[in-house]
Amino acid sequence: xxxxxxxxxxxxxxxxxxxxxxxxxxxxxxxxxxxxxxxxxxxxxxxxxxxxxxxxxxxxxxxxxxxxxxxxxxxxxxxxxxxxxxxxxxxxxxxxxxxxxxxxxxxxxxxxxxxxxxxxxxxxxxxxxxxxxxxxxxxxxxxxxxxxxxxxxxxxxxxxxxxxxxxxxxxxxxxxxxxxxxxxxxxxxxxxxxxxxxxxxxxxxxxxxxxxxxxxxxxxxxxxxxxxxxxxxxxxxxxxxxxxxxxxxxxxxxxxxxxxxxxxxxxxxxxxxxxxxxxxxxxxxxxxxxxxxxxxxxxxxxxxxxxxxxxxxxxxxxxxxxxxxxxxxxxxxxxxxxxxxxxxxxxxxxxxxxxxxxxxxxxxxxxxxxxxxxxxxxxxxxxxxxxxxxxxxxxxxxxxxxxxxxxxxxxxx
Amino acid sequence: xxxxxxxxxxxxxxxxxxxxxxxxxxxxxxxxxxxxxxxxxxxxxxxxxxxxxxxxxxxxxxxxxxxxxxxxxxxxxxxxxxxxxxxxxxxxxxxxxxxxxxxxxxxxxxxxxxxxxxxxxxxxxxxxxxxxxxxxxxxxxxxxxxxxxxxxxxxxxxxxxxxxxxxxxxxxxxxxxxxxxxxxxxxxxxxxxxxxxxxxxxxxxxxxxxxxxxxxxxxxxxxxxxxxxxxxxxxxxxxxxxxxxxxxxxxxxxxxxxxxxxxxxxxxxxxxxxxxxxxxxxxxxxxxxxxxxxxxxxxxxxxxxxxxxxxxxxxxxxxxxxxxxxxxxxxxxxxxxxxxxxxxxxxxxxxxxxxxxxxxxxxxxxxxxxxxxxxxxxxxxxxxxxxxxxxxxxxxxxxxxxxxxxxxxxxxx
Numbered sequence: 001x002x003x004x005x006x007x008x009x010x011x012x013x014x015x016x017x018x019x020x021x022x023x024x025x026x027x028x029x030x031x032x033x034x035x036x037x038x039x040x041x042x043x044x045x046x047x048x049x050x051x052x053x054x055x056x057x058x059x060x061x062x063x064x065x066x067x068x069x070x071x072x073x074x075x076x077x078x079x080x081x082x083x084x085x086x087x088x089x090x091x092x093x094x095x096x097x098x099x100x101x102x103x104x105x106x107x108x109x110x111x112x113x114x115x116x117x118x119x120x121x122x123x124x125x126x127x128x129x130x131x132x133x134x135x136x137x138x139x140x141x142x143x144x145x146x147x148x149x150x151x152x153x154x155x156x157x158x159x160x161x162x163x164x165x166x167x168x169x170x171x172x173x174x175x176x177x178x179x180x181x182x183x184x185x186x187x188x189x190x191x192x193x194x195x196x197x198x199x200x201x202x203x204x205x206x207x208x209x210x211x212x213x214x215x216x217x218x219x220x221x222x223x224x225x226x227x228x229x230x231x232x233x234x235x236x237x238x239x240x241x242x243x244x245x246x247x248x249x250x251x252x253x254x255x256x257x258x259x260x261x262x263x264x265x266x267x268x269x270x271x272x273x274x275x276x277x278x279x280x281x282x283x284x285x286x287x288x289x290x291x292x293x294x295x296x297x298x299x300x301x302x303x304x305x306x307x308x309x310x311x312x313x314x315x316x317x318x319x320x321x322x323x324x325x326x327x328x329x330x331x332x333x334x335x336x337x338x339x340x341x342x343x344x345x346x347x348x349x350x351x352x353x354x355x356x357x358x359x360x361x362x363x364x365x366x367x368x369x370x371x372x373x374x375x376x377x378x379x380x381x382x383x384x385x386x387x388x389x390x391x392x393x394x395x396x397x398x399x400x401x402x403x404x405x406x407x408x409x410x411x412x413x
Numbered sequence: 414x415x416x417x418x419x420x421x422x423x424x425x426x427x428x429x430x431x432x433x434x435x436x437x438x439x440x441x442x443x444x445x446x447x448x449x450x451x452x453x454x455x456x457x458x459x460x461x462x463x464x465x466x467x468x469x470x471x472x473x474x475x476x477x478x479x480x481x482x483x484x485x486x487x488x489x490x491x492x493x494x495x496x497x498x499x500x501x502x503x504x505x506x507x508x509x510x511x512x513x514x515x516x517x518x519x520x521x522x523x524x525x526x527x528x529x530x531x532x533x534x535x536x537x538x539x540x541x542x543x544x545x546x547x548x549x550x551x552x553x554x555x556x557x558x559x560x561x562x563x564x565x566x567x568x569x570x571x572x573x574x575x576x577x578x579x580x581x582x583x584x585x586x587x588x589x590x591x592x593x594x595x596x597x598x599x600x601x602x603x604x605x606x607x608x609x610x611x612x613x614x615x616x617x618x619x620x621x622x623x624x625x626x627x628x629x630x631x632x633x634x635x636x637x638x639x640x641x642x643x644x645x646x647x648x649x650x651x652x653x654x655x656x657x658x659x660x661x662x663x664x665x666x667x668x669x670x671x672x673x674x675x676x677x678x679x680x681x682x683x684x685x686x687x688x689x690x691x692x693x694x695x696x697x698x699x700x701x702x703x704x705x706x707x708x709x710x711x712x713x714x715x716x717x718x719x720x721x722x723x724x725x726x727x728x729x730x731x732x733x734x735x736x737x738x739x740x741x742x743x744x745x746x747x748x749x750x751x752x753x754x755x756x757x758x759x760x761x762x763x764x765x766x767x768x769x770x771x772x773x774x775x776x777x778x779x780x781x782x783x784x785x786x787x788x789x790x791x792x793x794x795x796x797x798x799x800x801x802x803x804x805x806x807x808x809x810x811x812x813x814x815x816x817x818x819x820x821x822x823x824x825x826x
Contacts, residue, residue, distance in 0.1 A: 195643025212642060216688060226793065228677035228700045229625060229769025230608025233667040235793075240678055241664045244657035251654045254646040264641035265653055266688045268681055275629060275679045275698045275736075285688045287641045323688075356642025380639065380648075 004411065006114045008402055010395025013106040017394070020046060020086070020102065021094040030385025031094055035087035035129040036064070036168035043086045044126060050105055051124065054112040060176035062151055063144040064128040064169045070108050072121035073412040078185040080118070080409040081368075082107065082401060083125030084360065085141075089133050093387020095192045095377065095394070101126055103190040103398040107405055119410035120185055127360045128174075134159045142360035145181050146367045181367055186335055186408040189361040190373040190397045192389050196380030197353060204396045205343040206353035206374030209336055211362040212262065212289035213296045213328030219246060219307060223316040225280025240270055240279040242314035249306045250286055253299055260354055261299065262289040285323070291354045293328045329362050335371030335404065342373075342403030348396045357382075369408075373400050417824065419527045421815055423808025426519040430807070433459060433499070433515065434507040443798025444507055448500035448542040449477070449581035456499045457539060463518055464537065467525040473589035475564055476557040477541040477582045483521050485534035486825040491598040493531070493822040494781075495520065495814060496538030497773065498554075502546050506800020508605045508790065508807070514539055516603040516811040520818055532823035533598055540773045541587075547572050555773035558594050559780045594780055599748055599821040602774040603786040603810045605802050609793025610766060617809045618756040619766035619787030622749055624775040625675065625702035626709045626741030632659060632720060636729040638693030653683055653692040655727035662719045663699055666712055673767055674712065675702040698736070704767045706741045742775050748784030748817065755786075755816030761809045784817060786810050 023043045024033030033039045044066055048058050051068040058068050069079070084100025104124040111118070127145070132138025135157045143149040155166030169175045193199075198206050223239035247265045254263035268284035286303065290296040304320055311318030343350035353374055355362070364370045375397035378388035436455045437446030446452045457479055461471050464481040471481050482492070497513025517537040524531070540558075545551025548570045556562040568579030582588045606612075611619050636652035660678045667676035681697035699716065703709040717733055724731030756763035766787055768775070777783045788810035791801035 193643060194640060195645075196639075196648050197643070197645060200648065214642075226609075227607055227770055227795065228675060228679060229627075229702055229771075230606060230610070231675070231769065231793065232608075232610060233664070233671065233675065235609050235613065238664065238677070240660060240681060244660040247653060247657040248661070251646070251651065258646065262641060262644070262646065264651070264689070264691055266641060266690050266692060267683055267686045268653060270680055273680045276677070276700050277679050278677055279679060287689050289642055356644070357640055358642075380644065382640070 005402060005406060006110055008106050008110045008395060008398045010391055012109065013102060013395055013398055014391040016050070016102045016105065017094060017098060020098055024088065026091065026385055028385040030387065031088045031092050032090050033086065033088045034090065034134040035131060036134065036165065036172065040087055041172050047086065047101065047105065047126065051108065054108050056108060056124070060174045061145065061178040062176055063141050063154055064174035065141045065145055066126040068124040070122040072118045072409060074119055075121050077120035078183040079121040079123040080405055081123040081125055081184045081187045082189065082405055083127065084189050084191060085127045085130035087129060087131050089131050089383045091385050093382060093384060095387055095389045096194065096382050097130055099192055099389070099394055099397070100190045103401050106398050107402045110402060117412040118406060119412050122405060122409060130360055135165050139358055139360055139363055142363040146363045147180050148363055151179055184368045186332070186369045187361060187364040188335065188371050188373065188401055188404045189359060190375070190401045191359060192377040192382060193374040193380065194357050194377060194382035198351070198374060198376035199378070199380060201351055202349060203351045204348040204375065204393055205350035205400055207336060207340045207343065207350055208331060208355050208372035208374055209352050210291050210328065210330035211355040211359070211365070212291050213293045214326040215288045215296055215300050215322065216324040217286040217303065218321045218323050219243070219284055219286060220319045221282045221311065221316050223280050223314070226278045228276040228278055231278060236278055237315045238278050239282040239316055242310060242316040242318070243268065243282040243284055245310045245314065246307050246318070247284065249310065250303065253302055257290060257295060257299060260291050261295070262356060289356060291328050291330070296328065329365045331365055331371050332369035335369050338404040338407040339371050339373050339400055342400035345403060346396065346399050348400070371404060373397050373404070418815060418819060419523055421519050421523045421808060421811045423804055425522065426515060426808055426811055427804040429463070429515045429518065430507060430511060433511055437501065439504065439798055441798040443800065444501045444505050445503050446499065446501045447503065447547040448544060449547065449578065449585065453500055454585050460499065460514065460518065460539065464521065467521050469521060469537070473587045474558065474591035475589055476554050476567055477587035478554040478558055479539040481537040483535040485531045485822060487532055488534050490533035491596040492534040492536040493818050494536040494538055494597045494600045495602065495818055496540065497602050497604060498540045498543035500542060500544050502544050502796045504798050506795060506797060508800055508802050509607065509795050510543055512605055512802070512807055512810070513603045516814050519811050520815045523815060530825040531819060532825050535818060535822060543773055548578050552771055552773055552776055555776040559776045560593050561776055564592055597781045599745070599782045600774060600777040601748065601784050601786065601814055601817050602772060603788070603814045604772060605790040605795060606787040606793065607770050607790060607795035611764070611787060611789035612791070612793060614764055615762060616764045617761040617788065617806055618763035618813055620749060620753045620756065620763055621744060621768050621785035621787055622765050623704050623741065623743035624768040624772070624778070625704050626706045627739040628701045628709055628713050628735065629737040630699040630716065631734045631736050632656070632697055632699060633732045634695045634724065634729050636693050639691045641689040641691055644691060649691055650728045651691050652695040652729055655723060655729040655731070656681065656695040656697055658723045658727065659720050659731070660697065662723065663716065666715055670703060670708060670712055673704050674708070675769060676700070702769060704741050709741065742778045744778055744784050745782035748782050751817040751820040752784045752786050752813055755813035758816060759809065759812050761813065786813050786817070
């Protein structure tokens with residue numbers, strides 16, 4: 001399958017990215033193109049124009065996911081889908097999401113340019129509200145498509161101004177008839193890594209094997225509030241000293257479950273707190289991630305054990321409340337292999353990697369054989385106007401996407 | 414000097430305390446008698462009545478400190494002073510401050526009852542705004558008396574409603590002519606410990622040897638904000654992990670400089686902070702105390718060294734900013750000895766102790782030979798409506814106060 005595929009046009013991909021980045025461009029070089037706004041509409045219309053230029057029709061489903069369709073030789077076959085999102089964070093970058101969409105477009109353009117047809121039809125999808133910054137939760141469009149979320153519930157979600165998702169969709173004429181997931185043979189998504197690993201390892205392609213499971217907790221430590229002056233060290237029940245030992249233990253747990261575990265305490269508060277009062281009440285959060293649910297469950301057990309032990313040693317009461325949970329999502333072995341083969345075939349340095357962030361592909365993976373292709377981003381920075389990536393890395397990711405999509409859809413004779 | 418002194422009347426002391434506690438009594442059994450309010454005036458007027466009953470005149474100085482004067486045999490001698498404060502925290506207790514004032518009154522009453530005169534005159538002082546909860550800073554009256562604070566500056570301090578100290582003093586008619594400290598032979602203050610040591614050690618009397626020096630710092634840790642998912646443990650610059658190691662080190666330092674060191678981190682903040690973002694900026698406070706300034710300086714040096722080392726190990730920048738400083742205040746050896754002798758003479762279990770909290774006596778100690786007498790309070794709790802103390806312990810503290818005051822003033826043969 002690796003033979004006979006043309007090279008994609010990296011310059012064309014880059015110039016499309018730069019053209020799309022003008023829509024919602026910020027003074028600091030980033031992009032603000034919030035979901036379901038007029039700017040989001042401008043972005044989608046530009047894409048629809050480009051796709052029409054290579055013979056693709058478009059349609060919407062009931063949550064406004066946009067599908068650009070390239071017929072195959074046998075349209076009775078389930079389509080092979082690729083895509084990502086065009087909406088951005090309020091101070092977002094030029095590549096997050098957009099790269100996956102325009103890499104798909106570049107795949108279509110390359111096939112068209114070389115007069116190549118696939119056996120199965122192809123679909124390029126733009127998911128509605130991946131970012132979740134205007135309407136929460138994120139990954140709303142793929143969540144509805146995969147029946148993770150109910151459509152009516154999604155319509156009722158409001159932004160800070162009280163505007164409903166359903167009303168914005170209607171305003172743009174983006175409410176199609178289709179509800180829920182139509183049959184899809186496979187889904188591939190190219191994306192910047194949004195982390196520092198590929199750059200640090202000097203790899204061009206990340207072969208994404210799946211997404212981390214996540215467990216979030218809230219921990220409350222109750223000690224004894226007391227005056228910082230007259231209370232000797234040995235008689236204290238200092239909730240912050242106790243909490244800071246647990247923070248250390250949480251961090252150590254990440255290293256103990258290397259290389260895939262991630263453990264983070266992102267928020268901490270002394271309640272009510274005063275400079276000269278021994279803290280009696282400390283609240284903090286724990287975010288634990290691992291690509292293996294069993295390992296993640298073991299980590300949750302360790303969190304409970306170590307926190308309880310430290311609490312006893314520090315004479316504090318420690319309460320651990322589960323806050324949120326998301327199962328680990330392994331990707332499809334066949335899709336993973338196609339991505340790896342594509343990187344090998346084109347001689348790109350690559351490595352297996354786990355996605356730490358959420359992506360539409362994670363919801364898709366629950367329904368459809370799914371793979372992802374990561375490319376490096378500068379310093380691992382994303383969700384930031386400074387977000388940057390190299391044209392040659394983006395081109396490589398697009399080339400691997402062509403390989404994977406054609407591998408699944410089959411090149412017609 | 415220990416012979417010939419009568420027993421004070423512990424029941425009378427207790428009933429005076431309970432009577433005074435009715436002024437500003439709270440539903441939960443505490444007291445809210447904020448400085449310079451009408452309730453504060455009621456409290457002072459009750460005291461003035463009681464003192465008049467034992468032949469004491471009263472006068473105010475320019476910051477409203479109230480002096481109740483019991484003449485001696487030789488009124489050319491400098492007076493021996495005792496006292497404390499009648500103002501309370503918003504949710505304060507019945508004993509903090511009030512005990513020292515009413516113990517002084519009980520000393521006067523006991524002397525009067527037994528027809529005893531002292532060589533030097535005695536003064537019972539009620540300091541203005543010791544608590545600092547309505548008008549900041551605390552210990553304002555003793556601070557002006559000892560010329561720690563300028564009078565005009567003190568007049569200009571406003572409460573949350575914008576009311577000035579000077580205007581409240583004028584409203585009550587509490588602005589006397591005297592400015593600054595008149596000569597005083599010695600100052601003694603009886604007080605509940607506001608800490609748990611005496612109770613834990615089963616001692617009735619704490620012989621206070623001085624007040625801790627204090628150094629307050631603010632520490633800022635700068636790491637690298639990053640996504641909690643895609644950022645491997647080894648590539649992180651987690652400012653909270655770094656800060657929590659410093660919190661541990663600060664706590665350990667308190668134990669290393671036992672038995673007198675106290676080290677506390679009372680506040681901590683992740684800025685801006687999010688559950689799934691590795692903290693890039695953490696701010697926290699350090700309160701370090703020790704009765705020996707040289708030792709305290711050494712601790713400050715260690716704080717700098719250990720924080721810098723931890724910062725390097727955690728790949729974070731650590732900035733340490735001094736915030737406030739208060740020198741250690743040793744009390745007068747003669748006054749300390751009188752307190753200890755009094756406890757011995759009356760057979761009270763006693764121990765030497767250092768004051769961790771601030772008191773008017775700490776300012777006085779900078780100008781005048783000073784001693785303090787601590788008695789236990791239940792569970793070490795103070796600045797709380799639950800504040801409690803045993804009648805027999807309070808009586809013992811008052812008895813030792815009588816001994817010390819008469820020891821300095823001399824009983825007239």
